[in-house]
Amino acid sequence: MMQNNYYIKVRGYLLLLLTIGSFSAAAVNQVQGVRVWPSPDNTRVVFDMATAPEHKSFTLDKPDRLVIDLSNTKGGSSLPQVSGESALIKSIRSSGDGNKMRIVLDLTRAANANVFALPPTPPYGHRLVVDLPDNNPTQPAPPVAIRAARDIVVAIDAGHGGEDPGSIGPSGFYEKNITLPIAKQLARLIDAQPGMKAMMVRTNDYYIHVNKRTEIARGQQADLLVSIHADAFTSPQPRGASVWVLSLRRATTEVGRMLEQTERHSELLGGVAEIIKDSANERYLAQTVLDLSMNHSMVTAYQVANEVLQELDKIAYLHKKEPQAASLGVLKAPDIPSILVEVGFISNPQEEKLLKSGGHQAKVAQSLFSALKRHFEKSPPADSLFAQHRSREHRVSAGESLSLLAQRYNVSVDDLRSVNQLTSDSIRVGQTLRIP
Structure with missing residues (x-):
């Protein structure tokens, strides 16, 4: 009886193994x-x-x-x-x-x-x-030497791409399919503006690591980096656009990290680093330059963010009416003013429908362009065409007349009157005139 039980158990184990084997297969x-x-x-x-x-x-x-x-x-x-x-x-x-x-x-x-x-x-x-x-990628053209009146370079980063679709809307629409069309339209508007030039961080539907995006912008000597995204939340209620800048905590961390990378000091300091032999002195100089650069970048980014919010408020609901600070990777460059624009919530069904619209995408691109152009008109880089145009302004002092200014700047009174939309030759003290 015990022997029979033994054979029954063995046969059961064999059947079990065969069953497991068939499942595995x-x-x-x-x-x-x-x-x-x-x-x-x-x-x-x-x-x-x-x-x-x-x-x-x-x-x-x-x-x-x-x-x-x-x-x-x-x-x-x-x-x-x-x-x-x-x-x-x-x-x-x-x-x-x-x-x-x-x-x-x-x-x-x-x-x-x-x-x-x-x-x-x-x-x-x-x-x-x-x-x-690609071990033999197409080499980009060498950067043009800085000249007296250069173009202002705006790096445009279309968020996500390729295998990284970003957030997904209720209808299944991907964030990456919103950010790239807006980025391309913004680039066209910038390139059509004399004195400005767009540089697309990615030009098509492929993936670029977040750390490399700032490196690409730096390689093209960008004056500003604008990263375009669409927000999302776990519930469908939140909506509206917002603009983000680098947090002070992340800024301090990035400056420290770049100081540790002594091989990159020449990249950050330009030709000055080549004549500094003492590595300790180089570090002190790098610290000073990076601190000044970071301070300028953060102030500039905050100013640009406010201009962008002012324009977006005309065409969209604002989720946040003030620039928001965060430790986002794409904002981490201490030497490039950077902003991240959330154009709306793709997780909100109504905003997803709006963001998918080509007409609304065009409005967003136009708003971004208007904000950027206004910022650089107010605060142009010193060696840019925008700065050259701005320098051709004159603030009227006591005793000056239109004919006197025409002689001084070697232009005609008629041209002065036309460019400043004057109906007469009368000007007032403190008035700012554009010089053609």
């Missing part, structure tokens, strides 16, 4: 989608997976390839249709059977691939990500 992973996100200096390939991927990867040359082996994954020679393309990737193919799959990326040149898994983040599930840095 049925629970293999699967590639559900393939997306390619190219950017100027990096290509990201994303494989959407049914469950968390188990992977190993290596590279081959002659020809250049990246090989990814997926275990516990349904094999086969057919992948889902690839979305997107990149000049770095010739093709993406696969092979395998049973519980193994090999994916091969045929490359146009060698690249140091970074392969890693990402957990589910709405709207995406499990993902296997391949980052391929």
Whole structure:
């Protein structure tokens, strides 16, 4: 009787193991989608997976390839249709059977691939990500030497992008699809204004790390960084636009961090750093320059934020009527005045509908441009065309006449009268006249 019980137990265990084995065999992973996100200096390939991927990867040359082996994954020679393309990737193919799959990326040149898994983040599930840095990116034109009347450079950062959709509205609309159109329209308005030039941090739907956004702006010698976003909350009620600047606490932290990076002092100090041999003295000078620069950046950013709020108030509801301070990564540059504009709450159904509207996006872009232009007209960089125009102003003193000023500035009385919209030659003490 005991022997029979023993055989019954053994048979039960075997059945249990077979059952577990069948479940394991049925629970293999699967590639559900393939997306390619190219950017100027990096290509990201994303494989959407049914469950968390188990992977190993290596590279081959002659020809250049990246090989990814997926275990516990349904094999086969057919992948889902690839979305997107990149000049770095010739093709993406696969092979395998049973519980193994090999994916091969045929490359146009060698690249140091970074392969890693990402957990589910709405709207995406499990993902296997391949980052391929472009070892030969298109080199930007060298910055133009500063001249007597240069353009004011505004760096425009369209928030999120690529694999990072940002917040998601009730209808499923992505924040990244709001920020980029507004950024592009703002860039067009800036480029059409003599004396101003726009520089897009990202020009299309791809991902850029938040730390690199400020580096890109600095590389183009930007006078101002404007980052465009759409806000969100856990409930649909909050609404309205707001503008954020760097908090003092984050500012102090960033200055300290840059002081520790002695290899970047020449970048921050310009040619002065090359003649400073004593590293201790260089640090003191860097501290002074960075403190002055940070103070200027924060004051300027606060002034710009107020101008932006004043314009946005004409076309939208304001969530906050004063600039808000925060430790946001994109605002961290101590040497570039930076603001972050939340154009509204995408989590609010009414505002999501409004933010999706091309007409409203155009109004937002126009408001931002008007605010920026007014700020730089009031406080232009000293070597800019805006500053040159402003210097051609004259404050009338006692005993001066229109004909006397015309002689002094070598212009005609008629031109003076026309540019200042005067109906007569009468002027008053303290009056400011524009000089054509």
